[in-house]
Amino acid sequence: MENQAELLARIAAALERLSPPPESRIAWVGRPAYVWDGQTGRRVGHIEAPSLELLRGIDRQKAAVTANVARIAAGHPAHDMLLWGSRGMGKSALLRAAVADAQDKGGNIALVQVATDAVSTLPDLFAELAKVERNFLVFIDDLGFAEGDTTSPRHLRSWLDGGVEARPENVRLAVTSNRRAILPRHGSEQDDPINPRDAVDDNLALADRFGLSLGFHNASQDDYLDILRGYAAEYGLELNEAEALEWAKRRGARSGRIAWHFITELAGRAGKRIR
Template sequence: MSDALTRIAAALERLAPAPLPAPDFQAEAFVWHTEPDRLEPVATVSRVDIGLLVGVDRSRDTLLANTRHFAKGLPANNALLWGARGMGKSSLVKAVHAQVRAEGLDLKIVELARDDLPSVSRLLAQLRAAPHQFILFCDDLSFSHDGQHYKSLKAVLDGGIEGRPANVLLYATSNRRHLMPRDMIENERSTAITPGEAVEEKVSLSDRFGLWLGFHPCSQDEYLAMIRGYCAAHGVVVSDDRLQAEAVEWQATRGARSGLVAWQFFLDLAAREGVPLCG
């Protein structure tokens, strides 16, 4: 009997997945993957220089100060960057990370996809033991009727019984201040058995972020200033009259005006001028 049990135990041991190797934190940026769990180093982070972000001065200064505090081991707040699409929310997070590192502070950034939120406790376990400070970055965050994602984020913000690791801070972006579509909020309120309680708990999730940074549609002057900044940074030389006329026409065909639209126009302009973009 004992021999049979030994063989069964050996067979089960062979079937068990190999233990995950300890993550290598030499890189400055990582993407969290599951199945299997791993932190994938990012060789080159796609980002713009912080000086090219126009019309977000207050948000930039606030997030930069908060991030510096955290990188120095001082108290800092989780941050929710919410508002208009294409206005530089995720660009600001990545630019602030680069700026703080350029100042000589040890700060890593880990991108966590919204769909991987249920695995966040396993990710935090890996980060907790590391001798570094980490920004946990969740882009385009919002919730539907899937309660598991909501509960996972709540655990990060509230800390749970073990508490959020002191070396991890959460920065999230969303198009919605309350992380839920308005029609869903109203629908849940009208169908709740105890109106208010569960729904208000979800709505108040955004209150658990210490910093709320709002991003709003840009003005025409800001839109043009963004494009001029890109031209100066990348050596694209055209007359200002031509730039304004073509940029306004581009914006009209898109039916929108934002930082993203400004960048897309600039890419087209640089290509037409035969200027390659490096970095």
């Protein structure tokens, strides 16, 4: 009778034969978008995004982002982008919509979303994308760093500008964040008895690496209603503006996301599909 060690070895070998082989490196062509998990890319067959016409109340930001993405798609000089500010005002939706629009117009560009826990592997991603005859917008949504993490922000600064592992010419970065400086700020920065300005400058240094920085702010009542009117017209829904304002009041905010939640409610009542 075989001993326990031999039995375990045979079981392990059998399981290894049954397991699928490691996923090979993808070609990074043929699909509009990909997701990078830190080790490999996963193909995405369709970019989920509203049409640019439905993104209202952010006209200035929309014009700047779409123009910059068009430059990336054409292989022209373009900026890395930081989109910061209020939640739910369309930062990530605008990036996705701009890339989809550039693709519809024949641009040679793909969107690559990086998981927030895979930011440290950006050099590996850059090494793969640099070999491809295609332009890429690498997208990090809702970027933040753990309290006390000074290494990751410094690496990202280096990858953006000036480091030996800086992103290749066919790649630009786009980051969304609720904070303009990305990093958390503390009142104690101003209390540094040695040089308070140094602490502030160090935290702002990462944000300064982005050539295009755009702020997104809470929607006014008029902007909120304009967003709703656009959605309602697009999907053939009857809009009660008083009810829409009450919906936002109960949620304590007016934003594109809150407007979409209300449109979802209206579509559900009417039994209409909205995607």
